[in-house]
Amino acid sequence: MRLSSSAVRLIIPAASLAVLLAAVFYMQPRAMSYTGLNLLFNLAVPIALATIAQMLIMSVNDLDLSMGAFVSFCACVAATFLQTSPAIGVLIFLGAIAVYAGIGVVIHLRQLPSIVVTLGMSFVWGGLAVLLLPSPGGAAPGWVRWLMTVKPPLVPMAIVASVIIAAVTHYVVMRSSFGVLIRGVGGNNRSVERAGWSVVGIRAAAYALAGLFAVLAGIALVGLTTAADANIALRYTLLSIAGVILGGGEFVGGRVSPIGAVIGALTLTLAGSFLSFMRISPDWQIGAQGAILIVVLALRLFLNRVEKREKNR
Amino acid sequence: ETADKKIALSNNYAGNSWRQAMLTSWDKITKDAVSQGIVAAADPFTTAENQATEQAAQIQNLILQGYDAIVINAASPTALNGAVKEACDAGIVVVSFDGIVTEPCAWRIAVDFKAMGESQIEYLAEKMPDGGNLLEIRGLAGVSVDDEIHAGIQAGVEKHPQFKIAGSVNGDWAQDVAQRAVAGILPSLPEIKAVVTQGGDGYGAAQAFAAADRPIPTIVMGNREDELRWWKEQKDANGYETMSVSIAPGVSTLAFWVAQQILDGQDVKKELVVPFLRIDQDNLEANLETTEAGGVANVEYSLEDAQKVIDAAM
Amino acid sequence: MTALTAKPWVWSFAAAILVWVITVLFTGGSSSVGLSQATLTFAAFSVIVGIGQMFVITLGPGNIDLSVPATMTLSGTLALKVMDVQDSMIALGLLIAILVGVAIGIGNYALIKLLRIPPIIATLSMSFIVQSCAIWTNRGLRIKPPETLSDFTTSYSFGVPNVALVALVLSLAAWFLLEKTTYGRWISAIGQSSFAARMAGIPVDGTRFITYVLCAVLAAVAGYLLASFSGGAALNMGAEYLLMSIAVVVIGGTAVAGGNSNVPGIWGASLFMFLVVSMLNTYGFGAGVRLILTGLIIIAVILAAGGRRVAR
């Protein structure tokens, strides 16, 4: 059997997730239930959305260091304006998405390193969030809260949402023409340009779409936590990058996988739980988080090896 | 009877001496409690980074693990409400302290941070009735404790208009950050009579004043041993006067006992208040003596202490 | 003039000077000496960690060291613990700090090379482990530095802070390494294309390994100095320097895509980063506005400096 490289990119993260899940079930059989799964995974939903956003940026060979600050900002907007005057909230979100597109344009036109621009933007979003919510508070709009806590039959919301996110983004990024162009820019932006496309437009669109997913991440997060604060999601910057990598994406070359990214986000969330089931001395709890990241990624290497042997046969 | 009950500590941060002292106190008191068979387990859990989302996930895991009570020092008063609600729904007792949560189903062991801020100005007003310029060192922007202490300080300044906040910086409760920020603003400031702080940054401020060759103002301290020791040195050398105030890390043990009492079926009010730990000119030496080198001035609570606090609130 | 504006580091210096002038204007000039000294002092720490980070970033896309803060914490904690306030132990303390750096560098590269973990995640994981080690060794207790060391780090020679002089010496060494030695050529070549570098006969793994070790050692030295400077190691003392080390490198004009680096820019950017916060504090902006302006100013500097560069 010959596996396509995109299929391989998926097998590895999926296998890591399965192994980790098996370990968690083994240690805590109670997790193997509707509520158990929901508790394990519901906080993965906003992370998955942020990971998708980061993945879109990475698919055009850029990196967004402002992801965490931006999701925090969106969470603050969702907990304030979106709740009190939805129209203004939506307008702010549209504006933020437009700013994202604008960042894409500036980065492209001035040939700037995305890392620096987004580093600068992370201060800006952080400042806006602090202005919006100088101390934690706000409240999730009712419909958001409902959406994030609804209990569909058979499968918990966290799983349903993850599947929907994966399916939609897989279609957009891997199947649609638009996705092809975005990944094309990541793979060889010169050839896309020479074929007559506007690369700046494509990049702007990729950034805007990333902005949209980050906005969704902020809203979903507030739905889960019921309120926001200015620092609520700062960790999402690194988490989202780690999620993309765990999911088989690469920093350059437009090699990304949306399904993998969602799986990566789930894996990261699960890794945290796995640890708290292990009862480690507090001194080493932080270190264990590092160790588990290492183990999960080493697993990736191991499966890669196995897969290579397969392919060579 | 709580011999078969399990209590967990969910802690959002371990990266400073205050938190380490808090964990040590927890360890000391709960180990005894477990060995005496008062509770079955009292496990501490710490997240890697000071993030509400990570702590929310941690709480959800603790629910899954079947703890009977969760004691929380929260990263955010509101962002954990979703997870706390789920814990309550699962029949788990949730007690929050220091960083409290606003979810109504949880118990709160609160420190009146606003009063803590205000007390600094009260002290200064008494000491220097003429007032003067103040430098305010704030904590981490966007965090409620920072906002509350700041509000207290502002209220104090309004009440005593002879004081004026001439400069304000964010020290993120980290002494090197505070030192850096103060050093940057100091050259542009007029004469400063006093520095109001939020804890953990007083020594950094003193260093910055010394480095800039400026007269050392009255710096309100935050109960850290190095601050107290520096104060003592100054006091011995030139009679330096100030005060020190902070919340005692041992409050985690109070939270533990409160959780135990609730599990035991006692009627406990949802809102409990603990006094902050204040050190003054006269009890400086005594406190310095009991404070571990490099640590934080501390008070640990016994079951009886806790019962007193609970009864007082009734 | 055009030759000057073509140098990417010019912009960070221009920005630093501009911000300095604006800050000093607030007091009508009387704060100029004090501000300059404070700036040099604190920029020195950013410079030291920035240089290490610059070497790593030069290695090409994806290369970054996120374990800098944890390394600073562990080296500071351990060194101060070993020195135990005794002046006679200062050299041993420094040695310990350097060894900590070496060990962490080796660990980082082992993860990157043996387990093929992307550097950003490898060093992040490593930083968690290192942070745990720091907690474990001392549980966050602050031990004071030896008197002499503490005096040295907080005092001045010829009006210049001693730590700035240390940073200057290290910068000169880094500049020499980068511009004049084969090692400098090698990392630049690897940054442009590691495969081409391999085919040109460069020992790619060896060079990358040394670079990660170098970065960790510089972070460790910075941690040692910072702990001595601020009167003891704190568990969170490196936190500031995660974003800072990256920011000073990129604002200073080093190409993030690798292969192109410069030392003077790190100085410009370090001075700038300190001065921006001081300026905004001086003018009394609140935290929110201050953050927003910091971000916008960084972007403005990049816009002014960027676009003239050849490659992304």
Next chain:
Amino acid sequence: MNDRVPKQEVVAARDVKVAFGAVKALDGATLVIQSGECVGLVGHNGAGKSTIVNVINGGLTPQEGAITYGGASADQGITAARASGVRCVFQELSLCPNLTIAENARVMLSDLKGAGWRRRGLALVTRQLAEIFPGHSIDCESVVEDLTIAERQMVEIAISFAAVDARPKLVILDEPTSSLDAGLAAQLMAYVRRFVETGGSVLLISHILGEILSTSDRIVVMKDGKVVADRPAVDFNTRRLVETMGSVVREQGWQRSARTKTGAPVLSVPPLPGASIRLEAFSGEIIGLAGLGGHGQTEALLDLYLAANGNWWPAAEPKMAFVAGDRGLNGTFSLWSILKNLSISSLKGLSNRSVIDTDREKKVSESWRKRIEIRTPDMHNPILSLSGGNQQKVLFARALATTAKIVLMDDPMRGVDVGTKQEVYEILRAEAASGRTFIWYSTEMDEIRLCDRVYVFRDGAIAAELVGDDITEAGVLAASFAGGEAA
């Protein structure tokens, strides 16, 4: 030939001037292409061929002169060019490696859209590939990065010729055969003829003059940014073409070294399992690696090189140097000057205890510049300011400047003009005479014939060894195909 179709002007670039700083890449060049003709474009490296291609393609706006599409003065730019049916296969491969073949077709053909584009694109490319390269073995569902260089080039060519709604009017091929072996190149040339005979036009750029002469209707010769000749192909033969380009035709005074297999081998590699011939090399030999493209020659060179050069510690005495053929991918360092690019492999000799002696570096590189005539006013100019052929010379100099006894060459003459090639051959001969060993993979038969000894590769292993007068096109071809037995 095709008198029935009235000739129409497809594109015309008149009196075009393009300057990059002081370099006049185009200095008043005129190129008009009619429908139904194949125009051959030749010229030395840096003559301005690729530049005029970029002008026609709309990617570069000339400082002076006019571009018209279809006879009418209309819009300019890439979009206008594409709308007028101009397609271009660039010299450096320009597919997106991370996309599948069908997705690349989507990127390159903007009218491939609407529901089912994936399926239609796949069918289109499959059909086109079969038409141009009958018998090829490309899996059309693969991702481009899984293909060999030759296969990528084939795919790019096929996509460029493919017709979604309207078929292309003009296809520009900038050195399309540089990574194709002779068989594939012949198939392509045959297809170009068919395409032209049905009314399409082709602009063909190549340094392989045989191709140009046999395929073009008209040949345009460029020199230093100017068109120096524009005449029907029948007016030219190889000799006249080379003379018009300005190179002196040298006689093939090549003496095979008599020293074949003398002394102890400097290199000896046991055969792969399943093969029987050892790869050996002796001092002073020029060894050719031949066979069809993509049969493991490059891999063999890489294996040799990587095994000899440590990755952890700098070698005290480098054993081998490598000249890359795919210079964009593994040759040049694009941020650097020519000087740094040249000296990178020989820094050890140019430094004292790792400190580089810049004067010595400058002197040595200056001497190489003279010796192999790198066309640049200043070695401190960026490497990218050189034309492709001159960049290739820098890579040669880089390898030759080392002290390595063995030089591995991975089809290094790709896209090097005839004159330059002759110069390089001579340098090779001189170096070999002084005891260096060259192991040379080449896709060009002419170059294989220059070698002292040849290993023919088939399916990743050595299938035959040819020595001396046995090295003939027929011999190599016979050994290249399964079942064929060499002498």
